[in-house]
Amino acid sequence: MADENQNQCPFCAIAENKLPTVKIYEDNAVIAVLDIHPASKGHIVVFPKQHFSFLYELPNNILSQVFIVAKSLSSAAIEAFGATGVNIVYSMGASAGQRVPHVLVNIIPRYENDGIKVEWSNKEVSQDELADSFKKISSVMQKNTIETLKAIKEGKLKVPDEVKKQAEKLLSQVENKKETKTVNSLEEL
Numbered sequence: 001m002a003d004e005n006q007n008q009c010p011f012c013a014i015a016e017n018k019l020p021t022v023k024i025y026e027d028n029a030v031i032a033v034l035d036i037h038p039a040s041k042g043h044i045v046v047f048p049k050q051h052f053s054f055l056y057e058l059p060n061n062i063l064s065q066v067f068i069v070a071k072s073l074s075s076a077a078i079e080a081f082g083a084t085g086v087n088i089v090y091s092m093g094a095s096a097g098q099r100v101p102h103v104l105v106n107i108i109p110r111y112e113n114d115g116i117k118v119e120w121s122n123k124e125v126s127q128d129e130l131a132d133s134f135k136k137i138s139s140v141m142q143k144n145t146i147e148t149l150k151a152i153k154e155g156k157l158k159v160p161d162e163v164k165k166q167a168e169k170l171l172s173q174v175e176n177k178k179e180t181k182t183v184n185s186l187e188e189l
């Protein structure tokens, strides 16, 4: 997805062979390179060739391709470098540590006592807070599902006829509130 950042984006430049890198994997949609400032030996960065800023912008086929590559490179890193573990890290948004405007997945091979920290402290939470989080996330997911079903019904989202039929059926169930476990659970709260 082109935007004004694309021209300066270092990962777009890598995808267009305008920056020197150690490329270790490339297919029609995905590239993997060795990180030039690695967190550990064998740190790999996997990213889509096309410019997307955030994970939710990625079409599902590219998203799955990125993670299929991440999966095979993780196994390869363990075998190649004698790593004892791997962290697969994706960061969305500045507060999460996203530093570049291009979606990328870090594959960080881990070794005993490597000093790398990927951690958080576990907090206490009340049943009420859990119920509140459940309500909030369920209601957004339900809204998004309904939007998708409507888009299918209205032909804005192209799907096979069989899927369209199922979507229409599901949509009428939702609209009649006879729907899914999520709705039932919400009502039970």
Ligand SMILES: [Zn+2]
Binding pocket: 006, 009, 010, 011, 012, 013, 050, 051, 052, 101, 102
């Ligand atoms: Zn880019």
